[in-house]
Amino acid sequence: MTVNLTYSNQYVSYTREELIKKVAIQMSDKRFQHVLRVEEKALELAHLYKVDLEKASIAALTHDYAKERSDDEMIDWIKSHDFDLELIEYGNAIWHGIVGASVVRKELGITDEEILKAIEYHTTGASQMSQLAKVIYVADYVEEGRTFPVVNEARQIAKKDLDEAVAFETKHTLLFLIQKNARIYPKTIETYNTWVVNK
């Protein structure tokens, strides 16, 4: 897909092409291709659910910006930026969203709170999510490179009902984590209790 999107200068002081370059140098080509696919899916969902396309593009392109930082750098960041120190227990899978939003704010100069929250919540979800945050959360789960067993079902739901897609993703991510005995970030349960229970 060729994305034809001209940024307004409202959220970042550079063009989409310049942002893409800033993102590309932060990560492996494999991850960068994933980021481009998340942007593609996020724009598709943003169009469908009437979410600002420029914000969707920026949040998608930056959602994994800090994912390849070293554990040491992330732990330093947590200690020096007023995060709950318990976060240190959780590892990069959790840090790269929550800490990543803070890195994006500082290094890319992005200050729009809705974009930063979408980055922050893209792995764990949250009990309160904007439509933009839901789009990024779901786009990351169903982008066309994903191949896990329920991804086609998730893609179908994503086209029909964004909230239901959030619920489906949250439920199946939890089941996946528990089946492999992986640590669960407590906020993920707030997401589950809000979006999955009684849906």
Next chain:
Amino acid sequence: MTVNLTYSNQYVSYTREELIKKVAIQMSDKRFQHVLRVEEKALELAHLYKVDLEKASIAALTHDYAKERSDDEMIDWIKSHDFDLELIEYGNAIWHGIVGASVVRKELGITDEEILKAIEYHTTGASQMSQLAKVIYVADYVEEGRTFPVVNEARQIAKKDLDEAVAFETKHTLLFLIQKNARIYPKTIETYNTWVVNK
């Protein structure tokens, strides 16, 4: 099984037979039979893992003491006894352990903290559990009346390794709750992160 156990007067001021009568009048016969089976299993596990048999008997007999109280009474109790008001969201499945321990303390005059914690944690578990608390948690799950799919596997594990039985129960309870979209009490995730992760 006939239980032949003479209480020492150290934890309750009455005999086991008197305690059984006090418990029986609080609940349906069906639940009372479950309570007796939990005591039987708890004594078996207590013997195996060298836990005080009298404490195991008292905690098992009283673990569901408050389970048939009305929602209104439980909510009044939560409001008048300095509990976190968020607890009100969770319903009797959670209340009857956490609030139940407080009811048992007041109405049965039991003050031994280890027994009360075993009652408190019998549904959700906890990151810190005494051997007694583990015995009650597991006995409630594998008592001989239980028939859910993995109960035989749980029974086998309970005979071999109490900590592993706590982990198995926590993992499978969570999977069961999530599969049916049921609300999860956040402390259950602390139990999971402590006992299941990296086991």
